[in-house]
Amino acid sequence: MDVSQKLQIVTASARFDICGYDAARSMQLATRDPHRFIYHAKLPGGGCMSLFKVLQTNVCTNDCAYCVNQVGRDRPRAYFRPEELAGLFMELHRKKLVRGLFLSSGVAGSPSRTMQEMIDTVQILRQRYQYQGYVHLKMMPGAGYDCIEAACRVANRVSINMEAPTAHHLARLSSRKNLYDGIVERMRWAKEIMSQHEGLVPSGQTTQFVVGAAGESDRDILRTTGALYREIGLRRVYFSAFQPVIDSPLEGRSPTPPLREHRLYQADWLLRVYGFSPQELDLALNDKGNLSLSRDPKMLIARRQPWLFPVDVNRASYEELLRVPGIGPISAARITVARAEYSIDSLEQLRKMGVVTKRAGPFIWFSGASAHEKQLCFLQEIEDEPGDVPSLAGAIQ
Numbered sequence: 001m002d003v004s005q006k007l008q009i010v011t012a013s014a015r016f017d018i019c020g021y022d023a024a025r026s027m028q029l030a031t032r033d034p035h036r037f038i039y040h041a042k043l044p045g046g047g048c049m050s051l052f053k054v055l056q057t058n059v060c061t062n063d064c065a066y067c068v069n070q071v072g073r074d075r076p077r078a079y080f081r082p083e084e085l086a087g088l089f090m091e092l093h094r095k096k097l098v099r100g101l102f103l104s105s106g107v108a109g110s111p112s113r114t115m116q117e118m119i120d121t122v123q124i125l126r127q128r129y130q131y132q133g134y135v136h137l138k139m140m141p142g143a144g145y146d147c148i149e150a151a152c153r154v155a156n157r158v159s160i161n162m163e164a165p166t167a168h169h170l171a172r173l174s175s176r177k178n179l180y181d182g183i184v185e186r187m188r189w190a191k192e193i194m195s196q197h198e199g200l201v202p203s204g205q206t207t208q209f210v211v212g213a214a215g216e217s218d219r220d221i222l223r224t225t226g227a228l229y230r231e232i233g234l235r236r237v238y239f240s241a242f243q244p245v246i247d248s249p250l251e252g253r254s255p256t257p258p259l260r261e262h263r264l265y266q267a268d269w270l271l272r273v274y275g276f277s278p279q280e281l282d283l284a285l286n287d288k289g290n291l292s293l294s295r296d297p298k299m300l301i302a303r304r305q306p307w308l309f310p311v312d313v314n315r316a317s318y319e320e321l322l323r324v325p326g327i328g329p330i331s332a333a334r335i336t337v338a339r340a341e342y343s344i345d346s347l348e349q350l351r352k353m354g355v356v357t358k359r360a361g362p363f364i365w366f367s368g369a370s371a372h373e374k375q376l377c378f379l380q381e382i383e384d385e386p387g388d389v390p391s392l393a394g395a396i397q
């Protein structure tokens with residue numbers, strides 16, 4: 001089998017490991033794209049980076065029920081030798097088709113052996129080709145400490161997919177993966193290695209959930225997500241809406257609506273960027289523990305805490321401003337800077353600062369406005385009592 005045949009086989013598998021709001025769309029586009037091994041990763045400050053998204057091999061001895069590569073599935077399999085894959089990447093890089101590498105793999109027998117092949121690939125890039133660019137390297141569940149350390153030494157970002165938020169849910173998807181010993185322990189090792197060696201893994205550690213494959217609720221996902229940020233210091237958690245794979249145990253299961261994935265990203269944003277507490281996020285959940293598909297979680301949380309509003313734009317703290325629908329971190333910061341110079345007294349001024357005034361209007365007032373103008377009508381009652389914040393061990397049990 002030549003390199004281009006191998007590339008066709010493994011990229012057909014790798015495209016199912018796409019994370020992001022538009023995952024399903026990306027997958028559809030990818031099937032029509034002659035360069036479907038290129039994944040356009042969004043960058044935090046805007047723009048995107050084209051990554052060579054590839055597997056070392058799509059051979060796998062695991063049996064994850066949602067996955068195209070699960071053991072026993074009849075499909076073509078291929079394996080890249082490290083020097084072969086490194087050479088292929090450099091060819092694409094020289095042609096300016098890709099700017100970075102996102103390397104994952106099936107688990108071909110021993111997790112440590114598979115991971116060593118991936119590390120060898122990156123070491124060839126770093127040493128033989130003097131490639132200094134971006135590498136995102138997946139860690140294999142169950143791989144040894146030495147492999148995790150070696151990965152942290154060569155990669156800009158490392159990740160290991162949790163796939164499900166609790167041990168109970170993961171057991172529904174795989175008979176061979178162990179959430180605590182096989183996955184979370186590797187995350188803790190990576191965290192420990194990064195804290196001991198300053199400058200390693202500059203883009204941090206991440207993980208991903210397959211949403212909707214195991215019958216988990218959004219509450220399950222968000223509790224574990226919050227615990228991962230607090231205890232492991234993950235840089236990001238990604239959500240990928242489940243899509244059934246033909247000839248797999250979940251073939252007949254309905255796909256997860258992409259909107260559920262989108263709502264989870266919105267809730268994650270509130271947790272990670274806006275500093276909302278897990279108890280506040282609980283206010284956005286229904287009695288089944290799921291986010292509304294039709295309502296924005298931040299708006300729901302605000303409506304269920306009517307006693308917090310309206311906030312005085314000229315006196316509210318940065319944190320209070322952030323809880324107003326339509327006000328984000330940038331516009332909240334602009335408000336705090338501007339009001340040190342002058343009094344803010346109109347929606348038009350706020351609009352120029354980036355506030356979505358249609359959303360924010362009912363939740364704010366300006367010092368000096370009459371009592372009548374401050375009156376608001378919040379019809380929603382709080383539905384759920386906020387729960388305790390679970391530890392990671394508690395969340396995944």
Ligand code: SF4
Nearest residue numbers: 060062064067070106
């Ligand atoms: S470990 Fe599971 S998710 Fe990963 S390639 Fe193997 S079967 Fe697929």
